[in-house]
Amino acid sequence: MTTPPRDHLESDLARLTQWDQPAPGLWEHALQQEAPPRSAQRSPILRLPRASLAAAALLLIAVTIGIALLPSSTLQAPQRLAFSEPEQHRLEERTTFWSQSSQLPPPTAFREPTTSAAQPADALLDTPQEPARRLRQAAPSPAARHIIQRITVELHTDDVRAAFAQALLIPSEARGEYVQTSSMTGEGRDARAELTLRIAADRLNDALGELRELGDVHAERATGEDITTQIVDLDANLRSERRIEAELLTLLDKRADAPLADIMQVRDSLNQVRQRIEQLEARQQHLSRLVSLATVLVILRPPPDDDATLLDGALGEYFKNTLARSWRTGTLYLVDTTGLLITVIIGGLIWWIPAAAGAGFLIQRRRANIERGRI
Amino acid sequence: MDRPAPDGAAHTTDETLLSRFAQGDRCALGELARRYETALLGLARGLLDANADDACEAVQETWIRIIRYAHSFRSDSSFKTWIYRIVINQCHNIRERNRRAARSRARQRQSAPGRDAPPRHTALPPAEHAESLDRLRSEVSRLDPERRVLLLLCYHDGFTHQQAAEILGLPLGTLKSRLHATLTELRRRMPDEVRT
Secondary structure, eight states: OOOOOSSHHHHHHHHHTOOOSOOOOHHHHHHHHHSOOOOSSOOHHHHSOHHHHHHHHHHHHHHHHHHHHSOGGGGSOOOOOOOOSOOHHHHHHHHHHHHHHHHSSOTTOOOOOOOSSOOOSGGGOOOTTHHHHHHHHHSOOTTOOOEEEEEEEEEEOSOHHHHHHHHTTOSOGGGTOEEEEEEEEOOGGGOEEEEEEEEEGGGHHHHHHHHHTTSEEEEEEEEEEEOHHHHHHHHHHHHHHHHHHHHHHHHHHHTTTSOHHHHHHHHHHHHHHHHHHHHHHHHHHHHHHHHHEEEEEEEEEOOOHHHHHOOSSOHHHHHHHHHHHHHHHHHHHHHHHHHHHHHHHHHTHHHHHHHHHHHHHHHHHHHHHHHTTOO | OOOOOOTTTTTOOHHHHHHHHHTTOHHHHHHHHHHHHHHHHHHHHHHTTTBHHHHHHHHHHHHHHHHHTGGGOOOSSOHHHHHHHHHHHHHHHHHHHHHHHHHHHHHHHTOSOSSOOOOSOBOOOOOTTHHHHHHHHHHHHHSOHHHHHHHHHHTSTTOOHHHHHHHHTOOHHHHHHHHHHHHHHHHHHOGGGOOO
C-alpha cells in the first residue's frame, strides 16, 4: 500500500500524472489506423480453422516439391537391358563362318593328351627338317580359327514357367551339352527366368532356332573371342616340353651307369618337365571345352505392361488395368516422396538443429520483448 | 484507478476483454480504453514534461501495439502490467526523438539550450501550487530516465509499490530503496517545498 504523503512533494508528484480532461478516444484512431474495417460476413474459406488450412498448404507444397525433385528414372518402367536390335543377320553371317570352320578339323580334334608314359626317344629326335615340318604343321590355316562364342538372348513370353521348362530340354547330353546355371523367380506377371546353356558349337544355330520358338525375341547379342593365338602358343609349348621329356628319357637310358647324383638330377628335371606338360594339357583341354561348347544366356520375361493393356475391344479391362497402373504409379510416387522427405530431414539434421535452435531463440526473444512492452 | 464500468462489463477481467478483442470484438477494446486511456495519458504527460500532444501520441502508439500484438499476449503478466510497460517504452522513444531533434536544431541554429526545449503545449490544471508544480516538473525532468519513471509510477493513480515493481521488473526492495534515494535527492534540491 502507498504510505500517506508526508509533504506536498509527494502529493504534487501524484498530480504530475493526472489527466483531468475527457479521454480523446485515441483507441478508435488506433483501430482505424491499424485494422481496416472487416466485413460483417466472413468468407466460408476463412471460417476453416487456421491450423487445417496451414497444414493443407504445407502438404501441398511438400508434394509439389517432392514431385519436382523426384528423379525421372524413379517412376519409369524397369530399365531394359541395353541390348542391340536382334542381330539375326549378323548371326547368320557368323553362323556361315562357323559352318565353314566346322568343315576343317573340328576344334576338339586336337592332338590327344599325352600320358606320362614315355615315347620312343628316337622318333622324336630333332632332324634338320623336323623343325620346319613341325612349324608348318603347327601354324593354323587362315580358316581354322578357335573362337569362344557367347550368345545372349532375351525372350518375352506370357508363360515364363513353361518356356523355362522347355529351354531346359534343349541341351543334348549325348553331345556333351548341359545347363550350366538356371534360375526362376516370381509368379505370373512378375515371373523371371535365366538359363546358361552350353551348346556344341556346330549345333549352335539349331539350338538358337529352338530358343526363338519359345517366345518373342526382344534382344539377341553374340560375341566371339578369338583364342587361336593362345592355342597355337599352347601347342608349341607342349611340343617343346615333350621333346625335352624325350631327350631326358633318352639321356637316362644311355647314361644308366652315370653317378647317382647325375641320375637324380636328370630325374628331377624330368619331373619338372612332366609337371609343365600336365599343366599345358589341362589348359589345352579347358580351352578346347570353351571353344567346343558355346555359352548361351537365355533371359525369359513376360511382355511389358503396355502390351497387356491393349486388349481387343475390352474397354472395361483397359479401364481396370489403367486404374491398377495408376494406383501403382501413385503409390510409387508416395513412397518416393516419403523417402525423399525422410532423406532431407535426416540428412539435413546437422542444419535443422542449429536452425531450429536459432529460430527458437529468436522466437523466445521476441516473446520476451512483447511481454516487456518493447514493441 | 478504474472508473465505473457499464453494466455487464464490470466483472470482466482485462485478459478476457483482450481475448475477445483478439477474436474480433471491437467493443472489448473500447472497454479496455475506458478503463485505462485516461490514466495512461496522465502518466505519459508526466513522463513527457506535461506535453499533451506527445502524451496523446504515446498513448495512441500504445493502442496500436495492443491491437497489433493482442494475439501474441501470453498472460505471463497481467494486462495492466503489459500496457503500462508499452506506454513507458513509447514515452521513452518519444523523449529520445525529441532530444535528437533538439540537438539537430541546436546544431543548425548554433544556439538553443542544451536541455530539452520547453513543452510545446501544456495543459496545467489550475492549482494552488502552480509554481511549485512547475519547479517539481523541472526537477523531475532532470532525473535520469529510470529514476524518473520509477518516481512517477509509484505515485500514479494509486499504484502500489508492488505493482510498480512488477511493471518495472524490479524486486520490491530495490524499488523502495531507489524510490527513497530519489525522494531524498528531490527534497535536497527543493528544500522549500518540503513541509512536514
